[in-house]
Amino acid sequence: MHRFIVVGGGAGGLELATRLGDRYGKARKGGEPRASVTLVDRYPTHIWKPLLHEVAAGSLDPFTQELPYAAQARWHGFAFQQGELIGLDRAAKRIQLGAVRDDDGGELLPPRELDYDTLVVAIGSTTHFFGVPGAAENSIALDTVEQAERFRKRLIAACVRAEHQAPESTSAGVATSGEPRVQVAIIGAGATGVELSAELRNTAEVLSAYGLHKLDPRHDVGIVLIEAGPRILPALSERVSTATEDLLKKIGVQLYIAERVTEVAPGVVRMASGKSVRADLTVWAAGITAPSVLAQLDGLAVNKLGQLIVRRTLQTETDDSIFAFGDCAACPWPGNERNVPPRAQSAHQQATFLFRSSGNLLDGEPLPEFTYRDFGSLVSLGHFSAVGNLMGGVIGGSMLIEGLFARFMYMSLYRLHIAALHGYARMVLDTFAHWLRRTTLPRVKLH
Template sequence: MGKAEAEQLHQIVIVGGGAGGLELATKLGDSLGRKGKAEITLIDKSKTHVWKPLLHEIAAGSMNPEKHELVYLAQAHWHHFKFRLGSMDSLDRAKKEISIAPNYDEDGVEVIPRRTIKYDTLVIAVGSTTNDFGVKGAREHSIALDTQDQAEKFHRRLHNALLRAQTQADPVQAGQLEVVIVGAGATGVELSAELHNTTRELAAYGLDKIDPDRDVHISLIEASERVLPALPSKLSNSVDLELRKLRVHLYMGERVTEVTSKGVQTHSGRFIPSALVVWAAGIKAPDFLREINGLETNRINQLLVKPTLQTTLDDNVFAFGDCAACPWVGHGENITVPPRAQSAHQQASMLVKSLKQRVAGKTDLPEFKYRDYGSLVNLGSYTTVGNLMGALSGSSLFIEGLIARTMYQSLYKLHLMALHGFWSMALQTLARMIAKRTESHVKLH
């Protein structure tokens, strides 16, 4: 297909290669792109994709990211869409084009200059970032887990802290091997359990001067009165019990007021010494979305969308996932779909149908109806707990142990199936099971 011929095709531009955006680009590429009915372009600021719910495992060192990365360029080649590296930073709705910021290498040398990309249909799926609420020192002295780079950065700091403690002449000081996690949502509690396991695994590999039970401490701080405040209390209570068994220090009802290089200060006057702080409390959409080219946003920068997932002021611009405030149909006014991986997956599936209809010239698009299938929380090698929502009764069923763990793992398998198909997912799973027999259970560098 020539350049002029390609430019005449309907241009679908998807910004954000997270779980939802990548699944949408793959499915549209396999249908519209392969048949030459539309040109699909995916834009992301990273060269590779890792499923975001796995980032806490990368941070703890229980997962090697190189074995779970997907290279966007390869996926685009195999599934009939284009990939462009870069970060969107502005929008011109009148010209129907977006602007991509220049890309620089690690030495600050410009690799890709600023450029614009035309669209007929724009889909914004840039996800969310951690919201530090402007707490003093949070940005300078804590690490969020929004990206693979951040997760790997935290792991390096953790590993270096253990090596330093092993080789120093003095005993381990207070706070030297203390990890403070701010926010007891799913990311916070899952990270605390993973860290409990991996720090003990790391210590077993020759770090004989470190006693994990004596020297390594993990603290979880939450402004609400219980862990997992957004989930049912039965699930919260079960996770609370498991974390206390692991001797994770829980500080509930404590609001962080300052983070320093030496630790965390709370509103009650408590100071927790720590050299390693993870900020996992609250989310917001990226700042560049705030009232971008006149589009409506809420207080956390989410784009306001209609049930069709079209933005309220422009039917040519769609948004979904964590960066969109989508009405939760049937749950009253001002109630929006929760920012979860299952939400983005369901929305991507609907948008595949919607955009096919749009390319075909139809304007009557389906409306998104979110189905809450429940929540699962994985505490590493210790246990998994969750609640499943009854589709007919509306009630929830509490599950734990092997059944819950199998269902948790199946969520990742469904994501892989959406990207690669069943047989590729099955072969990847088998290969990883075989490789585990000859690998360490924790990343050692």
């Protein structure tokens, strides 16, 4: 049997493994499966990464949304191997996985090697700190559920602690009279930073309503959003950026635009202009980079961002049997100066493309070329609103949308991801179950 290995269980990787397993991994009547499909990820469960800002704000309980890879594998005809990609032997067509350890540091699974005929790398991206002093040590990134949960717990602790401490007029890092008692600084006003800032405003109000603190959620809980570029949401259109900026100001988010962060110290963020911002908690959402392991994979070509360079077939420049897509791949976008952008819709389109071209691969036929279609972008501002633009195949042009319709479109993105993993019938049931949980639980996780 042909051996497919998909490394990376993010949105695109898991969708691809699921569809390959459904088509090739299940035994047909009177025969054997046509291929074996194995998914590799360093974590045991999957969560849709665009939801992590909601986990950090407490408006989403990750344990109700996590999907065990082993269960998905059992249901859809593929195998799952937990482990981190640490090496590649292209001549032997073999990958090396590192050991998996438990919470106490004991070895849970030993280092292993897996053989492949076709390897697909979809390990996503990681936070880029740009060498800013103190950024990695004194701020929290939102790459994993564990990081998001850590931020949420620290936020609740900071609010509870601040209620019983009188404001003091001292050096940076401590609130002065008239300042917010708790202040969160978010560095980077891309989609993650903007969405988190809005969700945190809602969180502050809910925590106060449930009595976890008696602080004024608008005056005593400050949210600061810092962007080095000339406007927020630099990857989106200026119309979307302007509309979002107006909405953020209405809900009390303080914006620092064109301010480059030069240091993140305990309790304070310093900028190149000489300004400084007190920060009880700091979130770093200023950029992404490819995982460093990609540059060490047996001669595979990478660009200056560390992404694997691929052709329009999504095959790597160096090896026809190795494919890459999503944030970790630099894929050409004909007619544009830049590559296909690192968005969830890109990974979804590329996963669908690879699934459709897998038949060509198995039959030894020429592979088609991938063409990215930009359907627009949406940004959620929690229960306050949503804003975005629809483009291309949706309306034949570009249109700014906001409010209820934009919120509906934003929520439908996740529902489409669920449908890709489980089918539309289970997606409908999951939506109903999610609505029931919302009616019986607080809107923010309180512990």
